[in-house]
Amino acid sequence: MPSVPRASTSSGGDPGRLDELPTPALVVDKGALDRNLATMAGVWPGRRLRPHVKAHKTSGLARRQAELGHTGFTCATIREVEVMAAAGLGEDLLLANEVLDMRRLGAVVEAGARVTVAVDSDAVLQAAVAGGVREVLIDVNVGLPRCGCDPQDAGRLADAARAAGLEVRGVMGYEGHLMLVADPVERAEKTAGAMALLQKAHADVGGDILSGGGTGTWRTNAVVTELQAGSYALMDTAYAAQDDVPFEQSLTVLATVISVNASQGYAVADAGLKAFGMDHGNPTLPGHAVWYCSDEHTIFSPKDGAPLPALGDRVRFVPAHIDPTCALHERMWMVEGDDVVDCWPVDMRGW
Amino acid sequence: MPSVPRASTSSGGDPGRLDELPTPALVVDKGALDRNLATMAGVWPGRRLRPHVKAHKTSGLARRQAELGHTGFTCATIREVEVMAAAGLGEDLLLANEVLDMRRLGAVVEAGARVTVAVDSDAVLQAAVAGGVREVLIDVNVGLPRCGCDPQDAGRLADAARAAGLEVRGVMGYEGHLMLVADPVERAEKTAGAMALLQKAHADVGGDILSGGGTGTWRTNAVVTELQAGSYALMDTAYAAQDDVPFEQSLTVLATVISVNASQGYAVADAGLKAFGMDHGNPTLPGHAVWYCSDEHTIFSPKDGAPLPALGDRVRFVPAHIDPTCALHERMWMVEGDDVVDCWPVDMRGW
Structure with a gap:
């Protein structure tokens, strides 16, 4: 096996920071x-x-x-x-x-x-x-x-x-x-x-x-x-639309902006359809319109005349369906604000 | 790690048979x-x-x-x-x-x-x-x-x-x-x-x-x-629709029929939306109508008055998009007819 990306370990050591995590990454608030x-x-x-x-x-x-x-x-x-x-x-x-x-x-x-x-x-x-x-x-x-x-x-x-x-x-x-x-x-x-x-x-x-x-x-x-x-x-966005289901969206997918097209007004993040459960459709990004996902990219643009993100900016997508989203990732990172406080392997994947 | 299901190994030993593979499974003709x-x-x-x-x-x-x-x-x-x-x-x-x-x-x-x-x-x-x-x-x-x-x-x-x-x-x-x-x-x-x-x-x-x-x-x-x-x-089904793209669908997802509802005329297979890339829609099953996929199930019925499958029957779904389908599986099995001739780990998953 090749080296596994890691910003911190699940036990001991310095806690990492959100902006040091390799992307795409499952992040839990x-x-x-x-x-x-x-x-x-x-x-x-x-x-x-x-x-x-x-x-x-x-x-x-x-x-x-x-x-x-x-x-x-x-x-x-x-x-x-x-x-x-x-x-x-x-x-x-x-x-x-x-x-x-x-x-x-x-x-x-x-x-x-x-x-x-x-x-x-x-x-x-x-x-x-x-x-x-x-x-x-x-x-x-x-x-x-x-x-x-x-x-x-x-x-x-x-x-x-x-x-x-x-x-x-x-x-x-x-x-x-x-x-x-x-x-x-x-x-x-x-x-x-x-x-x-x-x-x-x-x-x-x-x-x-x-x-x-x-x-x-x-x-x-x-x-x-x-x-x-x-x-x-x-939590899933579909459940969140229900008045009597008060749970908060605690899981997002962290991604990095790797390309920006200023003339066409869009940005490209490094989390694509292999990082999201897609059966309920595209992920969402608050304040932005998601154009489409390809294997390793999501293309999006700001709404309401907001400025484009800069290269290297981090964004946090809300997946449309968390169950298959988790099944695509090896680990989830627990964060408090900008601090990474723990890492759990997604250890029940496969059959 | 728990025991990994295996019907045969990639080198040596008796080759397995298709009907002995644990399901769901990626199968390559x-x-x-x-x-x-x-x-x-x-x-x-x-x-x-x-x-x-x-x-x-x-x-x-x-x-x-x-x-x-x-x-x-x-x-x-x-x-x-x-x-x-x-x-x-x-x-x-x-x-x-x-x-x-x-x-x-x-x-x-x-x-x-x-x-x-x-x-x-x-x-x-x-x-x-x-x-x-x-x-x-x-x-x-x-x-x-x-x-x-x-x-x-x-x-x-x-x-x-x-x-x-x-x-x-x-x-x-x-x-x-x-x-x-x-x-x-x-x-x-x-x-x-x-x-x-x-x-x-x-x-x-x-x-x-x-x-x-x-x-x-x-x-x-x-x-x-x-x-x-x-x-x-x-191969992907989307490409296969093109006249000048002659490649054959060589990958399918093998599943087992685990429940049959005779009165409502449907069967349930043990491969669901966690076994298929879903961004291009549901998988297909030749001769059958796919009703829907949930996490670990696909529900389907025969077309044209054909009989329902029996409990334990094996079926081979064609995923709508192979790239994210492969990303969900740990291994793919090579088959010739009913014989399993090799097993390759899907070893480039994750980031």
């Missing part, structure tokens, strides 16, 4: 992150929250969540389960996703972590048995066209799981199709309808857990025993 | 890749091609290109330069991008590789001197609103570079705004116009090199002394 974590913990304290690590893929950030009492976590991939367990955060890991080869998960259980998996079919149930995973949630389709069994089939599946020797801890159902319903009242009504399906399935399944929800329904989901929110920590 | 490499080498042989490694970020694939005689390469990031040099492929590396801190590049030069950088301003020129890079190309704006100096300023910049002790090898200008002009005749005319700007700048700059072009203009750019094509090896 520590104050905003701390406020987001505290706000959520105030409403969903301790084990009532099962933070979803897919949003940040960073065990350092998960550790902060665990220190606040959220010691159970939600994962989307086997890799996320493996890294969380290896980081000593394996007290109660839920893989909220279907997997047909669970041997790597069985190895994590064997090594001492607690792993529960989502099950929506007999094939996945058999995979749990074959792979050495012993605890499951019945994954119920509550309206999002994705995984999850028919609510009517949940009881039968739970019986089959128990007959196969599995422990059924309850149900999960993710109302992902409702996260971005703009009107909070409408969102609450539709969430209640989706959660009624989950409750009905739970009546047939049993167990202690009704797991679901997310950042968009943190105030409207009154049914789940544990909320699977993840985005609230670093 | 070796036959199609070989044909693409041969077709390009037939028209742009040896050093006439300077393959752009940003498209695949994989030194194993670059080594194949070098074996065909293309021993000079184009890079977009410092990391790409570092990894290529460390892989022994540093005979003539061009960083076709502006950088304001070249110390890491100077270290690569110090270690014995040849590194030439693009320069479009006095500040970047000074960065080359300060960082210990000794060879440059003057980067000329030929119509793409991105980096590159005004063609009128190229001669002055070359003089300044030489006065600062740098070797000026020539000019580069990338007609990226013309790559996807649909009509080949119109594309050729506009390319000629852009390249006339590059030729004029070259007359003022001197040097042996006119570098530019790409997969989209491989047949229409008659001016450059070296073509910077990268996409041709693995």
